[in-house]
Amino acid sequence: MTTSTAMQPPYYPIIYVRGFAATMSEIDEATADPYMGFNRGSTVLRQDHQRNPVSFIFESPLLRLMKDHGYTDAFQRGDYLDAPGEVPAKSIWVFRYYERASNLLGSGERVTMEQFALDLRRFILRVRDATCGDDEVRKQSFKVNLVAHSMGGLIGRCYLQNICRHGAPDGYDGTGLELADGSASPHYVNKLFTYGTPHNGIDVLGINVPDLGPIDKFHIANFARDRMREYLKLSTKSGAVNTLDGALDPDCCFSFIGSNYKDYDAFFKLSKQVTGPASDGLVMMANAYIEGSPRSVAHRSHSGYFGLVNSESGYQNLRRFLFGSQRVTARLHVQRLDLPPGVQEKFDNNAQVRGSYYFDTVTRVRAAPNYVLHERRYEQASALLRSFNELINDQKPVYLFTGYLTEKARHAADQALVFTIDVGVRAPLFEINRKFWFNEHIEGFMYQEQITLAIRAQTIRYGLSLQDGIGNAPHKAEIAEAHGQRRIKLPIGTAEGACPGFRGALELIVDPWQ
Structure with a gap:
C-alpha cells in the first residue's frame, strides 16, 4: 500500500508563463516552440566598459533547473x-x-486577459492532478511556483487578483475550475517570479499606452492602466496599478528588472527609441516591479541576445528566490550631507539649493565572475536617484536591493555565505536659486567602496576593500536580533571634513528564507 506524502518545500512544480506576442505571426511562432522561450539560452554577455560582447554559455533556465536542482x-x-x-x-x-489564439493550433481569434487567467486556473488544476492524483494529503500540500516573463506576470496577477478572488467574470465559462461563486478560492501559488513585467503598465514618451477599444488589433490595451485596473479587479480607481491588493504577500513575489534599453531590437527598433534610458527597451524600470516586493536590477534588455530570461543573472536570482536559505535586504541610511563651501554659504543664507545624488550599487557572490545579482550604475543610466531635499528632509532609508543566498551555490570549502556590495555616491551638480553652480563642481564619485559580507550561523563579518583588501571580511559586526531577523548597520561615508561628502550607514537585514 502506497504511503501518502506531502509535497516538500521548496521544490514545488514550476509553471512558466511567456510574454506578449503582438502580431499573429509572432503568436504562431510562440505556439510552434514547445517551451515558449524558457529553453533559450545565450552565448554572449555584455561585460566590459566598451560594451563589447564576451563569450559565455548560458544553457537556459530550463536546462539549468534540470542540471542544478533535478x-x-x-x-x-x-x-x-x-x-x-x-x-x-x-x-x-x-x-x-x-x-x-494561434492560427497554427487554435482559432486565430484574440483572447482577453481574463480568459488567459481562467485558462491558467485550468492548467494549475491539471498540474495538481498530474502530481497528486487522488492523494488527499498531497493535494492539501500542493503548490506551484509561477515564473513569468513580461505580460505573463500580468496574467499571473489577473489569476491571483481577479479569478481566484471573484470567480469567473460575467460572460466567461468557469465550469470545472473549482471556483467559488463570487468569493475567494485557493490559488495554490507559492511564489511568483517576474522578468521585466510591466506591473504598472507601459509608457511611451512618458505617456501610458492608450486603450483603443475595438480597433486595438494587437491588444496593446493590456498595458493601459485603466484596462489593467479592470482585469486586475483593483479596489483603487486611480493611481498606480502595481499593487497585489492583498491577493498575495509581496514577499512571495520577486521582480527582476532590466536596464539595458540599447540592445532591445523588437518593433523595428522603435520601442527603445521611445522608452530610452532607465528601461529595458520596452518597460520602464519604475514600472517593472510589484509594490512592496523584493527586486533587483540587471543590465539586460527585455528580450533578445542580451535578454532577461536568457541570462545567468536572471537564473541565479530565480533559483535563489525559489530555493535559497537566507534573504538579505540592503538599505542605505543617509545621516549627513556635506555641501561644498560655496553652496553651504548660500544655503545658510536661505538660498534655494537643489541637487540630485546618484547611488551606484552592484552585488556579487563569491566565485561568480560572469554575473552579478544586482547592478545599478550611473554609466548605464540605472543608478538610484534621490534629491537633496528628499535625503535631508524625509530621512527615509534608500532601498537598494533584496538578494537570496543558497548553500547549493557555494563553491568554497568554508561554511560562510559570502557576497559583496559595491556602493558609489556621485557628487551632484547643484543649483542655486535655479541656476547651476559650476564654481566648485568636479564630475565624479565622491565616495566608492566595496563591502564584503560573510554570513554564518552565528556571526556576520565584514570588510572594506580600501582598508582590508578585496574579498576579506575580518571584522565581526554587531548584530541586533528580533523576530527571527538579524540586522547590522555598517558606518560608511567620505572622510571627515570632505566637501562635498556624506556620512551614513549600510543596513543589512538577514532572515531565514524558504
Missing part, C-alpha cells in the same frame, strides 16, 4: 505528462496560453 520537464511522447499522481513535484510545466 527538475524534469513535463513533456513526454508528444504531450504533457498527465498520468494522475505519477508526475514528480520537481517538474517544469509551460503554460501555452497563446495556443488557443
Whole structure:
C-alpha cells in the first residue's frame, strides 16, 4: 500500500508563463516552440566598459533547473505528462496560453486577459492532478511556483487578483475550475517570479499606452492602466496599478528588472527609441516591479541576445528566490550631507539649493565572475536617484536591493555565505536659486567602496576593500536580533571634513528564507 506524502518545500512544480506576442505571426511562432522561450539560452554577455560582447554559455533556465536542482520537464511522447499522481513535484510545466489564439493550433481569434487567467486556473488544476492524483494529503500540500516573463506576470496577477478572488467574470465559462461563486478560492501559488513585467503598465514618451477599444488589433490595451485596473479587479480607481491588493504577500513575489534599453531590437527598433534610458527597451524600470516586493536590477534588455530570461543573472536570482536559505535586504541610511563651501554659504543664507545624488550599487557572490545579482550604475543610466531635499528632509532609508543566498551555490570549502556590495555616491551638480553652480563642481564619485559580507550561523563579518583588501571580511559586526531577523548597520561615508561628502550607514537585514 502506497504511503501518502506531502509535497516538500521548496521544490514545488514550476509553471512558466511567456510574454506578449503582438502580431499573429509572432503568436504562431510562440505556439510552434514547445517551451515558449524558457529553453533559450545565450552565448554572449555584455561585460566590459566598451560594451563589447564576451563569450559565455548560458544553457537556459530550463536546462539549468534540470542540471542544478533535478527538475524534469513535463513533456513526454508528444504531450504533457498527465498520468494522475505519477508526475514528480520537481517538474517544469509551460503554460501555452497563446495556443488557443494561434492560427497554427487554435482559432486565430484574440483572447482577453481574463480568459488567459481562467485558462491558467485550468492548467494549475491539471498540474495538481498530474502530481497528486487522488492523494488527499498531497493535494492539501500542493503548490506551484509561477515564473513569468513580461505580460505573463500580468496574467499571473489577473489569476491571483481577479479569478481566484471573484470567480469567473460575467460572460466567461468557469465550469470545472473549482471556483467559488463570487468569493475567494485557493490559488495554490507559492511564489511568483517576474522578468521585466510591466506591473504598472507601459509608457511611451512618458505617456501610458492608450486603450483603443475595438480597433486595438494587437491588444496593446493590456498595458493601459485603466484596462489593467479592470482585469486586475483593483479596489483603487486611480493611481498606480502595481499593487497585489492583498491577493498575495509581496514577499512571495520577486521582480527582476532590466536596464539595458540599447540592445532591445523588437518593433523595428522603435520601442527603445521611445522608452530610452532607465528601461529595458520596452518597460520602464519604475514600472517593472510589484509594490512592496523584493527586486533587483540587471543590465539586460527585455528580450533578445542580451535578454532577461536568457541570462545567468536572471537564473541565479530565480533559483535563489525559489530555493535559497537566507534573504538579505540592503538599505542605505543617509545621516549627513556635506555641501561644498560655496553652496553651504548660500544655503545658510536661505538660498534655494537643489541637487540630485546618484547611488551606484552592484552585488556579487563569491566565485561568480560572469554575473552579478544586482547592478545599478550611473554609466548605464540605472543608478538610484534621490534629491537633496528628499535625503535631508524625509530621512527615509534608500532601498537598494533584496538578494537570496543558497548553500547549493557555494563553491568554497568554508561554511560562510559570502557576497559583496559595491556602493558609489556621485557628487551632484547643484543649483542655486535655479541656476547651476559650476564654481566648485568636479564630475565624479565622491565616495566608492566595496563591502564584503560573510554570513554564518552565528556571526556576520565584514570588510572594506580600501582598508582590508578585496574579498576579506575580518571584522565581526554587531548584530541586533528580533523576530527571527538579524540586522547590522555598517558606518560608511567620505572622510571627515570632505566637501562635498556624506556620512551614513549600510543596513543589512538577514532572515531565514524558504
